[in-house]
Amino acid sequence: MDPVKITIDGKEVVTTKGKTVIQAADDVGIPIPRYCYHPKLSVAGNCRMCMVEIEKMPKLQISCNTQVAEGMAVLTQSPKVLAVRKAVLEFLLINHPVDCPICDQAGECFLQDYYMQHDRQASRFDAGKVHDRKRTIFGPNVVFDGERCIKCTRCVRFCQEITGTDELAVINRGDHSTIALFDDAVLDNPLSANVVDICPVGALTDRDFRFKVRVWYLQKTPSICPGCSTGCNISVEAYQNRIARFKPRINEAVNSHWICDEGRYCFHDLAGGERLTTPMIRQEGGLVPATWEQALQAVDSGLKSAAPLAGILSGRNTNEEAFLFAKLMKKIAPDCALEVFYQERALTEVQKILMSPDRSPNFRGARAMGVRDGGFEPLVQKLLAGGFGGAFIVGEDLVRSAQDPEAMRAALKKLSFLAVQDTRVTESTQIAQVVLPSAHFGEKEGTYTNRKGRLQKLNAALIAPEGALQDSEIFLRLLELAGENNGYATPAQIFAALGREVPDYANIDYEAIGDQGIELGGGGAS
Amino acid sequence: MEKILLRNIGSADSHTLASYTSRGGYKSWQKVVRTMKPEQLIDEIKASGLRGRGGAGFPTGMKWSFVPKDNPKPKYVVCNADESEPGTFKDRLLIEQDPHAIIEGTLIAAYAIQSHTAFIYIRGEMVFGARRLEQAVAEALDAGYIGKNLFGSGYDVDLIVHRGAGAYICGEETGLLSSLEGGRGWPKVKPPFPATHGLFGCPTVVNNVETLAALPWIIERGAAAYAALGTEKSKGTKLFSVSGHIAKPGVYEVEMGYPFKKFLEEDCGGVPGGKKLKGVIPGGGSMPVLLPNEIDKVNLDYESVQAAGSLLGSGGVIVMDETTCMVRAALNLARFFAHETCGQCSPCREGCHWMEKILHRIEYGEGEPGDLDLILNIAGNIAGNTICPFGDAAAWPPGAFIRKFRGEFEAHVAEKRCTVGH
Helix, strand or coil, X not given: CCEEEXXXXXXXXXXXXXXXXXXHHHHCCCCCCCCCCCCCCCCCCCCCCCEEEECCCCCCEECCCCECCCCCEEECCCHHHHHHHHHHHHHHHHCCCCCHHHCXXXXXXXXXXXXXXXXXXXXXXXXXXXXXXXXEECCCCEEECCCCCCCCCHHHHXXXXXCCCCCEEEECCHHHCEEEECCCCCCCCCCCCHHHHHCCCCCXXXXXXXCCCCHHHCEEEEEECCCCCCCCEXXXXXXXXXXXXXXXXXXXXXXXXXXXXXXXXXXXXXXXXXXXXXXXXXXXCCEEECCHHHHHHHHHHHHHHCCCEEEEECCCCCXXXXXXXXXXXXXXXXXXXXXXXXXXXXXXXXXXXXXXXXCCCCHHHHHHCCCCCXXXXXXXXXXXXXXXXXXXXXCCCHHHHCCCHHHHHHHHHHCXXXXXXXXXXXXXXXXXXXXXXXXXXXXXXXXXECCCCEEEEECCCCCCCCCCECHHHXXXXXXXXXXXXXXXXXXXXXXXXXXXXXXXXXXXXXXXXXXXXXXXXXXCCC | CXXXXXXXXXXXXCCCHHHHHHCCXXXXXXXXXXXXXXXXXXXXXXXXXXXXXCCCCCEHHHHHHCCCCCCCCCCEEEEEECCCCCXXXXXXXXXXXXXXXXXXXXXXXXXXXXXXXXXXXXXXXXXXXXXXXXXXXXXXXXXXXXXCXXXXXXXXXXXXXXXXXXXXXXXXXXXXXXXXXXXXCCCCCCCCCCCCCCHHHCCEEEEEHHHHHHHHHHHHHCHHHHHCCECCCCECEEEEEEEECCCCCEEEEEECCEEHHHHHHHHCCCCHHHCCEEEEECCCCCCCCECHHHHCCCEECHHHHHHCCCCCCCCEEEEEECCCCHHHHHHHHHHHHHHHCCCCCHHHHHHHHHHHHHHHHHHCCCCCCCHHHHHHHHHXXXXXXXXXXXXXXXXXXXXXXXHHCXXXXXXXXXXXXXXXXX
């Protein structure tokens, strides 16, 4: 890449040939306001907000479409530039409804933010505002407000260029221009809600998040989507210890700027349900609450008494948890069958842009940790055929996910001992002899390894309900009962330990995994 | 003055191939294909000094030379027949009564850049004109002037007449190309320019009807003959569409450099009914209006009109006498631009309607003291900040009218009514 030297506001910036001024400025953190420009979409150049002054050019230029040239001198704060920003904002605001009090975008709105940064003038407009359709359903996840729209066309370009599904278009002319669905289209492509993320204003908003909570109350935690093994980087945004929404985080190595709709809303299922808040042991009349000591003791003796033994781990368990689980089960029964939950389904071309065919975000990590024994399907078949005496199932409801739920229910009932560890009441917990309450993906810290071998970090966004324990803590306590105490306890310590036993994970500084993750040495698909 | 552009017009059958060839039509086309090389042709047109007649006045030969010769993509020529500039009706005359001159000119332009597919994009409302063009194209095809292996030279060219759907913005070259491609008539950000990335992303030249119609004469008589007419920088002749308060409205062909005042008073018969001239728009609705004393010093060429603070543009001359209310005139034009703004970029989309709303208020007696300066400020915020020149075109008229007739506007605001007798 040919280097090119330019100056921005007098400061020398070394950039590369082919970049535009706005990209060069973004690379070094010099702020230039923009609406229609998005690094992943084609250049539209219609908002006129990114205009800058370039020496030797008489007119201001849009920085999103001006290629850098050696010696170019760019000014982003000159009087002309500051004046045109005020002018553009005034133009955008003359027909914009003052919906802030009822608009979900408030607090993360480009109009609000740029107005405070660059404008702050009273409006001089007193003719009637143009009216348009309000709260128009575009699709299952997206609602449109035509009055708030500033016609930046990011949404139209997203559906043309990223998903190729082309649901949206601009119709009409002049100040009656508006965004509309083509003919009988519905905005329901597998990535549809990304248009909400990229809409700079409150024209496209998320139906799921509508009116839930003001964004400035949200506590935001960087983490990884637990939906599938793509491992899209997300921000888990919570209020009062409940997840309000997922937002994507940028990671060019994994998901770029996007997440799929399934992943975006999966927290409703995975963090929901009737939470288990106490261990339970089955007595004559049914499941009764027990102490942890009682329950763990029951699991220990139960697993030791039933043979052959099967251990099924959820794909949502972390590497640290998988490492401990494998150790535990092998300590109890060296010949036990261990597998991580893994089921595939067919994906459409548009789904394949982001999604993986499974619903096990850490299947690859779990297998690397030793939770691997000839395949999940064969293990399930053996279970259905009555080939096991006992099982420890963590984080999955095999009845719900079975092809034939009744057959699975019958097979589980036939086991002489079944322990189920999960976050909420499921079909499986209703059959178990012992039920252990655990924390879900949003309440734990640890690492996932995605399908392509990228090690990424989950961070706890919520506090688990009182009565539930971390999976890792449960496994450590069971390991103690089984006679093993290695002295590690925190995710970082467990990670260091697994690094000593799993070659691909050796010599990795846990603190250095950061929020972008790192490629593991192995590479390739597993 | 010998007529170039209007030379074939005057008989009832001037649009037919028989009439056109009886006057020497398509001889230039044959000369070009049989005997000239493309570079030669481009040089000849450069030497003639012909400048684009759509409004921008860009040197035609130079525009052709921007098309990269070694580019493997197909090249396109498009005749811009989307004439929509208020007060302009010169192209329409040629389309309806001398379509073959346009066809011949388009073909010559195609040859210059070695294009094998040429389009004539005609304004959707010109139904009759489109029919005339299509008939003429059919005649030319039958006679072997369009098609394959023309005159045994090995050169192929096809010519397609494409009708627009009623939008002024499709007269802007990239708006036209967007429409021709089947999309919304939205202009494209430049760079890249049509010469390298035009129709379907291929090198494209867009020329106005009047520009192309001059080519057959230039090829026949030579560049020097064309350059002998006009001024040093504005060569040849230009068509002017004269309308408004004038004794003899119509389309006139005038040698560049001809004195404006003489043209209006003598050739066009002056303002009728003994009324006094109040203002003239020299180049179509987007161009700043000129006052009578300003016209005295103006000649009809690009440089002279520009020096007077306006532009020659499309040559749409709109004459306004003392009975004209300039507020109403400004409102009329503002309404046009508000209606025609494509809506793509923020300043134009929002600003055009805003200016119209304020002028409307003033015209109907609800003007506020700050309104005039507000309009000037809005116009200043639009001009120069848009994707295409439409923003400038919409911003100049209100600015010019208010600046030159400030007293009248102020009176209209203060007295809440028009102070000019209708």
